[in-house]
Amino acid sequence: MQHTELKVGELARRTGLSIRALHHYDEIGLLEPSAHTASGHRLYTAADIARLHHILSLKQLGFSLEEIAGTLGRADFSALRVVELRLQRAREQLAEQRQLCERLDAIARQLRAAEPVSADDFLQTIEAMTMFEKHYTPEQLKELEARRQALGEDAIKEVEAEWPRLIARMREEMEKGTDPAIEPVRALATRWRELIRAFTGGNPGIEKSLQTMSQQEPQMAWRQGRDPRLMEYVGRAMACLDASK
Amino acid sequence: MQHTELKVGELARRTGLSIRALHHYDEIGLLEPSAHTASGHRLYTAADIARLHHILSLKQLGFSLEEIAGTLGRADFSALRVVELRLQRAREQLAEQRQLCERLDAIARQLRAAEPVSADDFLQTIEAMTMFEKHYTPEQLKELEARRQALGEDAIKEVEAEWPRLIARMREEMEKGTDPAIEPVRALATRWRELIRAFTGGNPGIEKSLQTMSQQEPQMAWRQGRDPRLMEYVGRAMACLDASK
DNA sequence: GTACAACCTCACGTCGCGTGAGGTGCAAGG
DNA sequence: CCTTGCACCTCACGCGACGTGAGGTTGTAC
Numbered sequence: 001m002q003h004t005e006l007k008v009g010e011l012a013r014r015t016g017l018s019i020r021a022l023h024h025y026d027e028i029g030l031l032e033p034s035a036h037t038a039s040g041h042r043l044y045t046a047a048d049i050a051r052l053h054h055i056l057s058l059k060q061l062g063f064s065l066e067e068i069a070g071t072l073g074r075a076d077f078s079a080l081r082v083v084e085l086r087l088q089r090a091r092e093q094l095a096e097q098r099q100l101c102e103r104l105d106a107i108a109r110q111l112r113a114a115e116p117v118s119a120d121d122f123l124q125t126i127e128a129m130t131m132f133e134k135h136y137t138p139e140q141l142k143e144l145e146a147r148r149q150a151l152g153e154d155a156i157k158e159v160e161a162e163w164p165r166l167i168a169r170m171r172e173e174m175e176k177g178t179d180p181a182i183e184p185v186r187a188l189a190t191r192w193r194e195l196i197r198a199f200t201g202g203n204p205g206i207e208k209s210l211q212t213m214s215q216q217e218p219q220m221a222w223r224q225g226r227d228p229r230l231m232e233y234v235g236r237a238m239a240c241l242d243a244s245k
Numbered sequence: 246m247q248h249t250e251l252k253v254g255e256l257a258r259r260t261g262l263s264i265r266a267l268h269h270y271d272e273i274g275l276l277e278p279s280a281h282t283a284s285g286h287r288l289y290t291a292a293d294i295a296r297l298h299h300i301l302s303l304k305q306l307g308f309s310l311e312e313i314a315g316t317l318g319r320a321d322f323s324a325l326r327v328v329e330l331r332l333q334r335a336r337e338q339l340a341e342q343r344q345l346c347e348r349l350d351a352i353a354r355q356l357r358a359a360e361p362v363s364a365d366d367f368l369q370t371i372e373a374m375t376m377f378e379k380h381y382t383p384e385q386l387k388e389l390e391a392r393r394q395a396l397g398e399d400a401i402k403e404v405e406a407e408w409p410r411l412i413a414r415m416r417e418e419m420e421k422g423t424d425p426a427i428e429p430v431r432a433l434a435t436r437w438r439e440l441i442r443a444f445t446g447g448n449p450g451i452e453k454s455l456q457t458m459s460q461q462e463p464q465m466a467w468r469q470g471r472d473p474r475l476m477e478y479v480g481r482a483m484a485c486l487d488a489s490k
Numbered sequence: 491g492t493a494c495a496a497c498c499t500c501a502c503g504t505c506g507c508g509t510g511a512g513g514t515g516c517a518a519g520g
Numbered sequence: 521c522c523t524t525g526c527a528c529c530t531c532a533c534g535c536g537a538c539g540t541g542a543g544g545t546t547g548t549a550c
Contacts, residue, residue, distance in 0.1 A: 007496080008496090008497075009495095009496060009497075018539080019497090020537095020538060020539065020540080028537095037497095037546090039497085039498085039547085040497085040498060040546090041496085041546080042497085042498095053372060054368045054371075054372070057368065057372050058368075058371065061348060061349055061371065062345055064536075064537090065537070075363070075364035075365075077364065079356055079364065080353065080356040080357065083349060083353050083356060084353055087346065087349040087350060087353055090346045093342055094339070094342045094343060094346050097335065097339045097342050100306070100307055100339075101332065101335045101339050103305065103306060104307075104332040104335055105332060107306070107328050108325065108328045108329055108332055119324065121324075126299075126303065126306065127299070130301070252528075253527085253528075254526095254528075263507080264527095264528090265507060266506080266507060268507095282515090283515095284514075284516090284528085285514090285515095285528085285529060285530090286527085286528055286529075287529095309506090310505080311505090
């Protein structure tokens with residue numbers, strides 16, 4: 001009679017589990033050692049160890065301890081169905097994880113491209129991306145990404161830098177009460193439209209999404225000064241452009 | 246003075262969060278409303294709402310509430326570094342998730358291929374795959390997978406079916422005490438070697454891994470009758486083959 | 491006898507809330 | 521004035537898979 005039964009420490013060492021984990025499995029009834037010494041020390045038999053191996057196998061597949069207990073409990077389950085359900089769940093999680101990586105990567109690229117990164121810029125960048133994901137379809141996002149690639153970082157930066165200047169000049173005219181139909185404003189409105197085109201690429205779906213987004217998220221930081229009053233002024237200037245065309 | 250401050254319910258409705266979540270953020274000091282009514286009802290100001298948007302943005306990137314609190318706490322952090330660290334973590338998790346999917350998919354394919362799936366077969370299949378992942382390098386696993394693809398499911402099933410028969414016949418000779426150098430055994434040993442070759446493809450690295458695995462995991466179920474005594478007999482038969490070649 | 495490792499049993503902490511239980515504030519209808 | 525009903529409030533436990541002590545017992549060697 002060799003002492004083939006193991007105590008917790010030994011079993012923990014051999015399986016790489018912690019002693020506490022084995023205690024836990026005992027507590028929840030997942031793996032109760034079939035023997036104890038007189039003083040209460042746990043003794044794991046060969047059968048227990050085999051069961052533990054099964055448990056660890058199922059754990060590797062991402063099943064919860066409860067699911068494992070259920071599966072090992074009765075032997076009449078459909079293995080294939082169980083695995084396929086688990087696989088489906090895993091695939092969904094994989095997709096989410098992939099999306100998260102893409103989000104983070106996009107942010108990281110943005111941050112690397114724009115050198116002045118105050119905490120505020122950072123948060124605004126993220127908020128903008130969140131909004132984008134909310135209001136554009138994945139295809140539209142891909143198209144936008146493609147356009148950015150094609151234009152190159154420098155061109156994008158130039159456009160980004162032009163916006164505040166354009167907004168400031170437009171506001172100036174509005175404050176002066178200039179008629180949006182006449183000249184300095186006509187040129188500004190034309191340029192305004194061009195900058196939007198540079199972003200949307202003339203894609204009507206993207207333009208529409210941009211509109212709904214700017215209507216539904218009026219507090220968005222990317223407006224940087226495009227308040228409703230100014231937007232209304234710009235809208236009138238645009239209308240005049242169209243009318244006289 | 247418009248009542249621009251929101252109560253919890255309203256804010257919850259607008260953000261899609263639960264009331265309890267907002268309470269929680271208050272509890273842990275992540276988002277404490279800057280005002281309360283006389284009766285203690287929470288009043289969220291525009292600034293609070295802006296902060297909440299920042300919180301949700303960071304949450305979307307997978308940061309924990311504690312990390313978010315820390316990030317929003319002081320404004321002097323390196324945004325890029327934070328994001329890159331998070332990205333690294335996310336990539337690791339993505340790799341793990343991908344591996345899990347592959348494991349599950351492999352199991353599912355196995356189960357679909359072999360029609361009789363008792364619970365025991367199921368667990369043995371998983372255990373075998375776990376062992377494989379432990380003892381073979383990823384490249385070796387890829388090569389094995391490629392070989393399976395090339396051979397086709399049917400051929401594999403035939404080989405799998407032949408093993409028990411071969412083992413039984415070999416054991417028969419051993420029980421009879423047949424000299425492993427003479428005929429019926431020579432043929433069996435030759436076939437034995439062929440079946441192993443069919444699996445390893447003659448790759449020496451894979452053969453070596455197979456050896457170390459069969460030595461270190463003697464309790465493995467895939468041995469299905471290949472006990473040490475039999476293995477020793479087979480070893481002698483192989484040696485005789487080599488000697489007379 | 492005594493040191494020391496290995497074992498034991500509580501029991502609380504983790505993370506992001508869900509889910510009640512039990513009470514209060516406030517406006518409208520009977 | 522009283523009730524109804526809704527939105528709000530504050531506890532406080534629960535989940536999942538253990539980690540991490542605290543404080544006590546057992547087993548073995550010197």
